[in-house]
Amino acid sequence: MSVILKVKNINIDYNNIPALKDVSFELESGAYVGLAGPNGAGKTSLVKAILGLEAISSGEIELFGQPLTSFSQWEKIAYLPQKHQYNQLFPASVLEVVLSGLAGLPRRPKKESQEKAQVLLNDLEIIGEENKLFSRLSGGQQQRVLLARALIRQPELLILDEPTTALDPQVREKFFKILNKINKEKGTAIIMVTHDTSDIGRYAESLLYLDRSLIFYGLFSDFCDSQRMKDYFGDFSQHLICHQHDH
């Protein structure tokens, strides 16, 4: 196991209002971390900072041993942004959306890329839809196509921001199972932002709880046994977080 991400004492301010305060943690290859916290806790700011999309006020971020400021191996990272309403007029086919995941990488033979996209779509159970308009798919299918767009890069680190928001429970379940398989079989490290801690308990082994500053980072089981967290959340809340997934 090697450390692929180091976040050292980072701070993010918006108009002098702190969004993140002195956050530090490390992530090892193959880890599966759920990033949770209340609304406005700085979860999206943190992942955007890791991806270089958000400026940090102070601190350092290292990806795969390189400082973020000079990081160039973007092929190792894939990102599934928070679901937003895609332009319904946008004339993109499913295949085009998946292949756009290769943008920014060195050119590869067209046939090879298309075959890879096809395999991914089949794995994600989007079968026979590659020439359909992306906008005509259901919400769950669109999320899986966007996941295929991320996976076609064969990333070593996959960052997902609330990927299952607005999906119905069955589709959510399917989505989590797919992520689990990617993590276990391919060793892809995953950081999944969610506001629902019960999701983390079911699949991710670790929890990073943020509320502008880092409240907890460690194994989910340790979180549930922690007296400090019991004091922080209160008995009842900790029980809900830790045991909801069993029901």
Add this chain to the structure above:
Amino acid sequence: MELLNFFHYDFLVRALLAGSMLAILAGVLGVFLVLRKLSLIGDGLSHVSFGAVALGLLLGVYPFYVSLPITAVAAFLIFRLGERSKFYGDAAIGIVSAVGIAGGVIIASLAQGFNVDLFSYLFGSLLAISWNELYFLLALTVAGLAFIIYYYRPLFALAFDETAAKALGVKVKFLNTVLLLLTALTVAAAVKAVGVMLVSALLILPAASALQLSKNFKTTLFSAAVWALLSVLIGLAASLSFNLPTGASIVMASFFIFVFTYLIGRWRR
């Protein structure tokens, strides 16, 4: 046959070639602008071009050469204002557009005497395109299409989802800059051909027509170029046959094509 005889005239050949090149480039660029909700940038830049033409006439410099750099600078100003300031991009377009027109009107009123020349740019004249302008258009079209073909995938990623594109390592700033520059130069060139009032139609209508029927992004770009080219050919033929203004005829042809594609699109759905 009578129409074919027209092509014995140099100026008609130039008009046809210039119109075709403008159509293809504007059609393709228009798809990116429409999808990124920047449709009105063509309108704003053409108004700036009007002010620049007035300045050129005042200084006694060929207006086209003044219009090119000023329109390019205005395009960056719109982009920067929209990006940095606390208002939306369409407000930035509105501001730059109004200043362009106001500047042109003030220069015209101060200078007096070239109003006829200046106002000929309001509706343009494809038939008055010079060889130099044609060569410029040829270079612009080749460079523009080469850029779009070479950067096709990053451009698609950018148009589809800019945040994700940034995270993919796409050089978003570079692509936006080149797209803006191409748009500005196309508008500056198109003002001479179809006029300040009609230039944005050349960017918007073919793209809007293509969007009615397309099944994917690649065919949208291709069909926008085809619809734009068809508009120019039909418009030019109508203009010569019925002695109508060229720019307006092209825009009307483009509009009828849009109505046609809209109806077909609705029928298909």
